[in-house]
Amino acid sequence: MNFPWANLAISSISTHELLSVMVVVACWSLLAFACMLRLRSIRYVARFLFSLGALLSTAMFGIAIAYLTSGHGPEVMTLPLGLPDLPFHLRLDPLSAFFLMILGLAGAGISVFAAGYFRSGEGTAPGLLGLHYHVFLASMAMVMIADDAYLFMVAWETMALTSYFLVTSQHRIPEIRKAGFLYLLMAHVGAVCILLGFGVMQGGSWQFTFDAMRSASLAPFWATVAFTLALIGFGAKAGLVPMHVWLPEAHPAAPSPVSAMMSGLMLKTAVYGMLRITFDLLHVQFWQWGLAVTVLGLFSGLFGAIFAAVQTDMKRLLAYSSIENVGLIFTAIGLSILFAASHMPLFAALALAAALIHALNHSLFKSILFLATGSVLHATRQRSLGKLGGLIRFMPWVATLALIGTLAIAGLPPLNGFVSEWLLLQAFLFTPQLPHTFINMLIPLGAAALALTVALAAYVMVKFYGIIFLGKPREASLEQAHDANWLERIGLAWLAVGCVAIGVQPQWALHLAGKVTSMLVGQPVSPEPSMWRIAPISPAQASYSGSVFLAVILCVVAITFLGVRLLAHGRTRTTAPWDCGYPWQDARMQDTAEGFGQPIRHMFGAFFHIERDLPSPTDLVPRYRIHIEDRFWRGIYRPIASGVQRLADAISLLQGGRLAVYLLYSFITLLGLLVFVL
Amino acid sequence: MLRSHLSVEILKLLAAAMLLLSFAMLSTRRTQRLITLFAWQGAILFLSTILVAHDAGLTELYFSASLTLILKVFTLPLVLHLLIRRLGAQWDNERLVNIPVTMLVGLVLVIFAFGLAQPISMLATTIMRNTIGIALAVILLSFLMMITRRKAITQVIGFLAMENGLFFAATSATYGMPMVIELGIALDLLVAVFILGIFFFQIREQFDSLDLHHLESLRED
């Protein structure tokens, strides 16, 4: 595909794109330290420095696109930083560039929004927030271009630490501190698993560069061990069930731009890590890996959607929705592994393209939604869905842009969410051709589970948008809600334009994903590219055109509108709502969040642990209360936590508190060493 | 082996209908309807046996088919209808597990049966060898029905449906069983139904209901 304007832009950027990426990362770090100069000034930190950060993000986006479209091979570089024997190795190849593109695109929108979002007097000083934010961005970029295990882990840990500080910005509130602690704990459990995985993958050569790992040939058992460790480690970071428990706590606790960053960008670094290790370093050896990942992904997707449907806090709802989308991405990755290990590269490329494009889409539409909840929070000071409503009248900009985000995340054509789900369903259609006997009959049921998840996501998003923005305001104080300021609007609009653009012209995204799939499974997608439609396998089999959808719908709407006005009339009267003639209407008579989730609670009751407070006839003040808990929390995490507590209690018996006892320990150790040596 | 492409197609249809009927039996709420479905299953069995007999030219299969018709389409359902009317158990048929979960488990059993049957069907030599998987699935589904229902009468019907599946498997794999075995099984079935009928009257006398969980109170504590 030839795009003349893109070629012009490319020639003006130097061919050393890796160097440019490093320059952007260095600038972000400088920006971070510049934030420390004037810690408390909102205008300096937020309005000025964050906007600069947004420009740097846009530059990163441009560099990544330039690299992907130029078709250069991988670029490597070694930095003299790091330990004497372990310098930092860097590498830029299509996989890194694709994720850097996601980072740049969504990061720009979020940074612009954050520039307008932070107000004074909220917890941590703005300068500190700026420091942590930009170091977070820089470390995520470093994760993507790391070419050895050491730099990867350094960048990964930096990411975890800075995001911890960002999550606990309002550290005076105890729930937020607890959420941050849980997050840090799970992040480190994951990091330990990844580190162990790298240890297995070096395969005896004690060289920790990725090049050495690529050429190391591991026995099947050790390859599977490495894969499992990577799955647990990256799954914990991505929020795959059952390592997801930190997500619904940490994302709501953080300020909204930070939630958007974590949901939109940080989860994608885990996807990047999974792809890098499975396809690049371990060379996709066994189809059983793919089956495990697909099953986990499908279960996470369903689990996330079901839990999101019963939430009453708007940010927790979005957090569970992130779990659902991560599940979809991992399902696509699992299918890709299945196909690649069964020597069907065309379908593997299709599934992989679906995973990549869904990662891109999710970073866009989830960010819009989290940022919109930030605006709602600022305007109304309410997080609970039971106290919102009718905001479309008071916050029209936020409502319209959030509508685009909602339609996108529900997977509706002609927006971008539909494209990745369509590609994933197309990939599922080919699973009966797999050579394994029971699998080729079971996996089509996975397509049904996928369709159920996607449709449930639409249900959840109708609930989210309808209860917050539509209907009547459930509290009188909502009438004072004000719309977002112009910086926030630009940020939201940037992301919304991205959603619409990818939805209407998905060919571009498919072409870029094709570069990554060429590298990983050896096959690009889309054999007959066209300006109007995408047809990943062949036009005779299936094709979809987002632009035709949008064009026809807009045309017909316009024609119908004009036709009705001309042939009939456009007279309107405003009256009270009909509501079947009931005279006394209250805002409280609308559906609550619990009410909207009731069908899901009824049908999927086995997934939840529900505690109910039911009113009895003798109650003076009857109350109905429902508390829904995650079964994994009770079944797995609480026993582990109490087990660790018991172990710690047993070990603390060693701490008698008496000085003589401690001296005795040292004495016994000395005696033992003397015996051992002599 | 093929007389006509048409008979293979019709056999495929009959096999699929048999599978559908097993699922319908698994999900129905009324005992009366259950017995009717069982009668239909017998009718399909009769039709498929006649077709195989016609195609392969084996006259003893005609005898088996007529035995099936008399016994499974007319006699046994009639006896069962009279039985439930006497016991007053025509209507609601409670279950231990709800319908969607039962259906899902049934689906997994079908996949399991189909997966198992594929290598076996390579070894058989009849025209209906593809349908061994379906026969196996019918047997497993009838067993599932016996497990997930409360009322005692469904255990009998599940047992009879399992025998239907076995007969179908025998016809499709090996052109039927020796006549002696068939007559023996048919007699066993009749006797079993009569004895179980008497048994049900006793249960109802003792517990005033046919719900099987009452039998649990006969434990030794």
Add this chain to the structure above:
Amino acid sequence: MRGIAFVWQFGEVVLAIALAPLFAGWIAQCRAWMQSRSAPPLTQQYRMLRKLFNKDAALAESASRLFRMAPYVLFATMVLAAAVIPSVVTDLPFARAADAIALIGLFATARVFQALAAMDIGTSFGTLGARREMMVGFLAEPAILMVFFNAFLLFGSTALTGIVDSYSTHPSVIDPSVIFAAIAFVMVMLAENARIPIDNPATHLELTMIHEAMVLEYSARHLALVEWASSLKLLNYACIGIALFLPWGIAIHGASVTAVLIGTAALMVKLAVCGAGLALIESLSAKLRIFRAPEFLAMAFLIAVLGLLVHLLLGANTSA
């Protein structure tokens, strides 16, 4: 044939828009005959539409722009679906814009817009209808996806035009998986279009409504567009069913004018038969309780999956 293809396309869309109220009227007439009642004339729906267009729209005070735009968007999505489905010819330029799975997505868009509009006014019935409609929607999607999966395994394509074209080259065959897929499709069609046994389109009891509860607040031209879109949706589903299971008579690629005329006549006959069949099913069933609806749709899903499995087992080794 390129230029004339656009003529067929435009003609098919106009035909669908014009036929939709007639189809709804025909079903109502068949129902009345089967229930020994006398029915209103076939053109009653057109008269109702004209009456509604002439009225003044009475909007609630709390209605937002979304509420006012939703009927137009609904109508537009259904018109686009009519443009994609090959009911008379398969040589449709717009048919390449969407395959069957994209069609499911298009119907989902319509459903979401309708649900959002229902929640907009903030009455309890609107939100009730929205919640139930989305529930029926998410249960029906796996079932209809499995039907299209079946079609893909049988015909090698999910594009409806591809399916109809390949039907004409294969000999007609009574395949059990086709029959299972057809049964499942009819069940999903009943659910998605708010027909008995999922929802009674003629009910006045608000607590039992699903579809009607969502349009309670609409009046005049908005109501006219919503009703038109609903009957167009029913027509679209009928045409999808005809394209998948009864495609004989549709003019295939490169057809002449006479073939198109034969296709139109065949479509009329098939729609009449489908309408009568639908009315028969409705007259024979009772409306289910709302939480029996998941069981109904689970049954549809099951039958579709059985069709898939039977094809994988029996279709794989057909030779004896």
